[in-house]
Amino acid sequence: MRWISRRLLSPVLLLLVLMPAAAVSAEEPKSLIPMGHSIGIHLDLGRVMVTDDVMVGSGNWLRAGDFVKTIDGNTVAGTDSLLKLAGKMPDGSEADLTVDRDGEPVTVQAGKKELENLPAFIRERTEGVGTLSYIDPKTGEYGALGHQIVDRALDGPPPFTGGSIHLAEVEHIRKSEPGVPGYKISSVESGTKLLGNIRENDVYGIFGKWTSSLTGAFPEPLELMRSDEVREGDAEIYTTVEGVTIEKFSIRITSAGKDSEAFRFTVTDRRLIEKTGGILQGMSGSPIIQDGRFAGVVTHMFVEEPMKGAGLPVVEMTKKKP
DSSP: OEEEEOOOSSOOOSOOOOOOOOOOOTTSOSEEEEOOOEEEEEEEEEEEEEOSOEEEETTEEEOTTOEEEEETTEEOOSHHHHHHHHHTSOTTOEEEEEEEETTEEEEEEEEHHHHHTGGGGEEEEEEEEEEEEEEETTTTEEEESSSOOOBTTTTBOOOOSEEEEEEOEEEEEEOOBTTBOOEEEEEEETTSSEEEEOOEEETTEEEEEBOOOOOOSSSSOEEBOOGGGOOSEEEEEEEESSBTOEEEEEEEEEEOSTTOSOEEEEEOOHHHHHHHSSOOBTOTTOEEEETTEEEEEEEEEETTEEEEEEEEEHHHHTTSOO
């Protein structure tokens, strides 16, 4: 099945929040391969989740973030099983629908017609688009996004039973404008162009085992910069804004230093500005290179000033969490 997405997978369109720096561990990698591909991301929830508030009976509502468990005591394993159980109900009848709401079981009366229309308001996976950050050639693991996946229906990280990343092709760009974040429209053939699995969804990104021979922005690993080595001045980001081609664009780091592990930058590349308006959704995880070394990844944009963004030092990202 072919799917198209324009989401970034995290409500990170916020002003930069500075966080205290952490010491660099001796066990951290010394070098990584910067990537820059646009990737489609699948997180399998392992159950049926309600995406929006929806009425399922007279005065009875399901809430965004509910997980459907049973219909009249029969387990709901997925959308197909939900429809099969609803189809067995007599016309005009109601059933006891049990859901997990904020960790507590809740029973809601739901009509047959409402249950048959429920697929428009449920899903079994979280999907979206981001950018592949790096490959660790020593461990065979990858890192992407530079921030945690947050599901809007849950307003938090989704519980998941497994996941995968796939090479995505950027088909169209909706440019960012002040106050209106832009986005990538990307597509991928589900089940093809598999790049790796998803084992962790942590504060600093998604991580898993790399299973592809796809090459990145650089053929060999680059030395990593420590957080306190990132300096104000010129740098480059590597990202994909058309097709599957990784391109280099110029930026200027405007705020960096020992007092914060995050840094700020401004897009200076006229070609990128004309193409995207600056930073847009789907660029999270794009590698940032300074002085020939791997400095960090793109994580945030400033909504009112889309040519300005924020980055996370890659040595911090490898820690997976503060």
